[in-house]
Amino acid sequence: MKLSLAAAAAAVLIAASCPLYAQPAPSQPVQKPASGMDRMHDHTHGEQRRCATPDDPKACDAERQKIRAAMEKAHESCKAVPGNERRGCMQTSLCAQAPDPTQCNARESDKQKRRDERHVAMEKARAACKGKEGDDLKQCLRDQRPRHSPASTPHEPKH
Numbered sequence: 001m002k003l004s005l006a007a008a009a010a011a012v013l014i015a016a017s018c019p020l021y022a023q024p025a026p027s028q029p030v031q032k033p034a035s036g037m038d039r040m041h042d043h044t045h046g047e048q049r050r051c052a053t054p055d056d057p058k059a060c061d062a063e064r065q066k067i068r069a070a071m072e073k074a075h076e077s078c079k080a081v082p083g084n085e086r087r088g089c090m091q092t093s094l095c096a097q098a099p100d101p102t103q104c105n106a107r108e109s110d111k112q113k114r115r116d117e118r119h120v121a122m123e124k125a126r127a128a129c130k131g132k133e134g135d136d137l138k139q140c141l142r143d144q145r146p147r148h149s150p151a152s153t154p155h156e157p158k159h
Contacts, residue, residue: 077089078090078093091112094108095108125141125145126141
């Protein structure tokens, strides 16, 4: 009796675990998780990018298409611009198409200023940690990071 009860319990557990290992039906699209590079380039970190009108999917799609068209136009117009000047060309081209070009230029200039400050800080950290390797290098770079007080954040997150 004990053997048949144990065998029956094992059979029930095996039968119950089968759906856990089932593959999705071919009609169901399988979403591939975003790789690190994909997440880095879309700046959404795995989330759907928010839209000005989140309740209206068609308006969101239209807004995304408008942004994509503006980016393609900016890329096309700045294709021939060499090196570091390309970022300025892209800013000028994109902000010219923005609803408020002055505000757009100010925002992008602030972003560029923060990028430049981070670049200078990183160059100083690399110079201070020159010759170190491995864990010593990691610790040195951590020690070189600028410390921010909790009250002052560099910028507000977008929502």
